[in-house]
Amino acid sequence: MIVLDKRPQPSRLWSYAAPVLAVVLTMLVGGVLFAALGKNPVAVIRTIFLDPLFSEFAWFYRPQLLIKGAPLVLIAVGLSFGFRAGIWNIGAEGQYIIGALCGAAVGLALYPAETRWIFPLMIVAGAFGGWVWAMIPGVLKVKFGTNEILVSLMLVYVAESLLAAMALGPMKNPDGMGFPGSRNLAQYPSAANLELVAGTGLHWGVVAALIAVIFAYVVLARHIFGFQVRLAGQAPRAARFAGVDPARMVLICMGLSGALAGMAGLFEVAGPAGQVTIDFNVGYGFTAIIVAFLGRLHPVGILLAGGLMALTYIGGGIAQSNLGLPAAAISLLQGMLLFFLLAVDVLTHYRVRFAARKVA
């Protein structure tokens, strides 16, 4: 009979090994799945995980890695604070949309003025929009004790409706011959989030993601707030005795994750996406949850996990067009990865022992 003994401290070895093992298991089971779909599993796995980096067209795909990875990392870093403290902001997708809408609104309102203050103003507006959207579940939780998971998630659907309303109504391009969608911000120099170095994919969102990673690392390791976040997650009772105010914790964690998700939305709408369209959001807010867990809620881990997840997006796209792999198989693969990680994580917190069955 298999017995699990709780480790006094989480295993350091397994906390590094578990994500790697989860990725390997996902590749294996994913391979079986692709074989069942009638594809060559080795070819598919190679296409997804290696071709974006090492194939002859890698010069085209490598910049994409930064473009897809930046929003994932930016959102996941914000989420990791709340997840550590047991505050579950699941609605990053909604905050991402609202951030993009607020930022784009500023840019579109000032069109066609040209000053260099427009883009910074848009970033502030984007962060503010995401912050407001995240404060709704935050304030409701603090004031009325409502469940932040459900409220933040409901607000994703509200944000999606709002996005559709904006793309078809107030933000529609007046010169767009009636097509839905706003003016293309990427073609409006003062508002565009362009590549800083041509051909690298390095835009302001990537810079912001890197700053967020460093900032989060310093706060978690060196600042009293980081200590309080870790304390609130590991020992809520001890945290209360130590004077950590739970309400303040909820508001800061929700606000921070919302603002970062909003910024991610703004960088996307002003750069790679360019326009406010009905289907502008592609689920980064949900994938970022996987990134946060895969990265062990640690800033550096999140950076690596974001890169890996961006890889599956790009590689999945290649597999879709070259090998005819259905798009859904990629989202299944991403879900599977989180499953395996959570399963393997038992080894981090428990020691497995084989024992003879005893009479209870």
Added chain:
Amino acid sequence: MDLSAINPILLLASLMVAATPILLAAIGELVVERAGVLNLGVEGMMITGAVCGFIVATATGSPWLGFLGAALGGALLSLLFGLLTQFLLSNQVATGLALTLFGLGLSALMGQSYLGIRAPAFPDIHIPLLGDIPVVGPIVFQHDPMVYVGLGIVAGVWWFLNRTRGGLILRAVGENHDAAHALGYHVRRTRMLAITFGGACAGLGGAYLSLVRVPQWTEGMTAGAGWIALAIVVFASWKPGRLVLGAYLFGGVTVLQLNLQAAGVAVPVEYLSMSPYLATIAVLVIMSTGRAPGSLGRIFHAAR
């Protein structure tokens, strides 16, 4: 705009149909939460049920077999959640989310070749005598059988939780798993059974969407219904009777906004379609006073 075009009898009648998928998923989750497990994967199990039910129903031509297949599909997926949370002791919130993401991907993959097909018809039954009562008859007694199956399950759950020994054990496990374990009850076994029941119910709810309400398969067709079901469990303070009220309230909002859309109210469709979600938030704010089961969401690890 012509509000007189809205027929109040038809409105109330379609309310019961709109509420049924939520009611089915919510009653399953209610049992799971009363056993002390928070399964946030309802959305994933629902959509898997929707696609499984649709595939079986179109293959066999029988909606009943479709519902059976949906319940099996939902239950199988929930076993995955059970394995992770009960045996590998993973975080229930994270695992539930993983289940939803996984279910959305899985269902999209399974349903690829079923897009744009109509489900086999599932005729309404006309209950003799009762169905002929004016006004009340068309509202309550002229629906498809699943509407009544859903209400039957709710009544059964109420009876089980409040009137049987098994229900008492389940509630004990949910209130304090350490005490229940010390008394010799099988915490894991009870919870696995509850989780499986929850999965089967969520599957039925999903299949009701793809076989009766829409009736077609489209990707992501549950559109948050699973999350609304979770909210309604909180609204109901974990009591089956109030669950019906919550589900019908929600059904009412959905049907009303659809009717307003059809009647051409001067508000854009996008704003009207927000209303079910806003109503759910409002309900959560008003009704967040109920007491959750004591061990809800906590990991059970028997040290001895």
